[in-house]
Amino acid sequence: MKPGSRFARLFPAIPYLWLILFFLIPFAIVLRMALSDADTAIPPYSPHFQGVSELGAFLSALDLENFRLIASDDLYWRSYLTSLRIAALTTLAALAIGYPLAYAMAAAPRRWQGVLIVLVILPFWTSFLIRVYAWIGILRPDGLLDSALLWLGLTAEPLRLLNTEAAVLIGMVYSYLPFMVLPLFASLQKLDRTLLEAAADLGATPSRAFLSVTLPLSLPGILAGSALVFIPAIGEFVIPDLLGGPDTTMIGKALWTEFFSNRDWPLASAVAVVLLVVLVLPLMLLQRARGAAA
Amino acid sequence: MKRLGPGLVLALVAGFAFLYLPIVALVAYSFNGSRLVTVWGGFSTRWYGALLSNQPLLDAAWLSLRLAFVSATLASVLGTLAALALARHGRFAGRTLFSGMVLAPLVMPEVITGLSLLLLFVSLDIGRGFWTVTIAHATLGLGFAAIVVQARLARFDTSLEEAARDLGATPLVTFFTVTLPLIAPGVAAAWMLAFTLSLDDLVIASFTTGPGATTLPMRLYSAVRLGVSPEINAACTLLIGAVALVVICASLLLKRERFARG
Incomplete structure (x- = not known):
């Protein structure tokens, strides 16, 4: 296909315009909204910025009130910190569970690997909500986990994990595990196994060979998997809402509450803007990991 | 390839048990005769x-299916065009911005995507309902569809297209008789991925929907908030069955295509 033909030139234009309209412009509106006052009118906001002609007036009346509120209110600070902590713990736990799994998958005979990948992806295709709901049945008081542990005599009394941070963590790791396993598997599968043989020939113990050969070579997979888990985890709403309790208010839930319950659209937008700023660093890391993998 | 050691077999068994036991428990309890979730009746x-x-x-399920059908179709058309643009047009104005915008919805927290699209619809004064959710889901699915199709395009023999052009086919004819049939399995897989993403989404739909357009996840979510009931388990089991069927069809489709290539 010649790039010069008119038909070919249409290819980028349609999705490009679509994304500008439905992805880029909405972000500009969020930013504008974040700089507006809450108002009881419907839609509930009074914008400070109507158009380019008012830019001068807008800049002089720039309203950072919503951001000041976020900075001063304990609730938001704690939500951001809780989100960061839970997302970081989720990433670490997913790595701890996902790495051995991905390693075993990569070491498995090649004819099994296709089936194993489908098995990892399959839960990801079933509804997110269903997977979280399944854990409610397991973690609730008198649920499957407590019943099983008591029956086995491993615990003296029920753990009552539902509505705790532990429950949120379990739900998060469970939901995001495939995002960790797939990039890890991709980088471990590409690993040249003769390098390990060479290391063994040179007298390295298996653990030494793992630390100085396998681990560094799978670093792009570790980075990509961690970013793919960390980024969506930080803004997660459904899991902390259904499995968490009052102590586990994550920022996604704070945004949701601000929007749907308090109907404070400007404040919800400001929360979103700050969340985006928090995500810039991990997003750049992801971009670099993708670059390294390519 | 040598046999797996016991440690690796354990890692596989434990990993997959973690992934599948909750789903197995959920399906099992949908066949429970007792209303009490703790008692097997x-x-x-x-x-x-x-x-x-x-x-x-049932109404919500029907709405979700129609919505997923339309938005997946839109997403796979747009995603295919985006993938062609990224794979075939080495450089064009704003390429970095474009590829960034294609990939960003994949990792963007849903609350942000949902909020920003809602604010757009409000600014444009568009009545919210079926079509606003469809547009939102198509935007979400576009990026996923583009990645799937792009992977297929990367293994594509461009000399076939050149041959068609040399034989006098117009670009349009070349596209429909050579390019599209060759990437069709990728487009089909992209469609199915976009379909299940739309069927699955709660957060973005909650932001962008309006009165009278309650999707299945929204119904399930409000039911789940009230607590566990075997009826929800039954609904979830049906959904899991439907999705498993689609995924197995998709992987068979991709496998058959791989065999056809030899």
Whole structure:
């Protein structure tokens, strides 16, 4: 296909315009909204910025009130910190569970690997909500986990994990595990196994060979998997809402509450803007990991 | 390839047990005869019968299916065009911005995507309902579809297209007789991925929907908030079955295509 033909030139234009309209412009509106006052009118906001002609007036009346509120209110600070902590713990736990799994998958005979990948992806295709709901049945008081542990005599009394941070963590790791396993598997599968043989020939113990050969070579997979888990985890709403309790208010839930319950659209937008700023660093890391993998 | 050691077999078994046991438990309890979730009251399909008379749930399911069908079709067309643009047009103005915008919805927290699209619809004064959710889901699915199709395009022999052009086919004819049939399995897989993403989404739909357009996840979510019930388990089991069927079809489709290539 010649790039010069008119038909070919249409290819980028349609999705490009679509994304500008439905992805880029909405972000500009969020930013504008974040700089507006809450108002009881419907839609509930009074914008400070109507158009380019008012830019001068807008800049002089720039309203950072919503951001000041976020900075001063304990609730938001704690939500951001809780989100960061839970997302970081989720990433670490997913790595701890996902790495051995991905390693075993990569070491498995090649004819099994296709089936194993489908098995990892399959839960990801079933509804997110269903997977979280399944854990409610397991973690609730008198649920499957407590019943099983008591029956086995491993615990003296029920753990009552539902509505705790532990429950949120379990739900998060469970939901995001495939995002960790797939990039890890991709980088471990590409690993040249003769390098390990060479290391063994040179007298390295298996653990030494793992630390100085396998681990560094799978670093792009570790980075990509961690970013793919960390980024969506930080803004997660459904899991902390259904499995968490009052102590586990994550920022996604704070945004949701601000929007749907308090109907404070400007404040919800400001929360979103700050969340985006928090995500810039991990997003750049992801971009670099993708670059390294390519 | 040598056999797996016991440690690796354990890693596989434990990993997949973690992934699958919760789903198995959920499916098992949908056949529980007792309303109490903690008591096993014998095998029964009564909750599936109860589902059939739950009209709001059925309406929501029908709406979600139509919505997923339309948005997946839009997403796979747009995603295919985006993938062609990224794979075939080495450089064009704003390429970095474009590829960034294609990939960003994949990792963007749903609350942000949902909020920003809602604010757009409000600014444009568009009545919210079926079509606003469709547009939102198509935007979400576009990026996923583009990645799937792009992977297929990367293994594509461009000399076939050149041959068609040399034989006098117009670009349009070349596209429909050579390019599209060759990437069709990728487009089909992209469509299925976008379809399940749309069927699955709660957060973005909650932001962008309006009165009278309650999707299945929204119904399920409000039911789940009230607590566990075997009827929800039955609904979830049906959904899991449907999705598993689609995924198995998709992987068979991709496998057959791989065999056809030899």
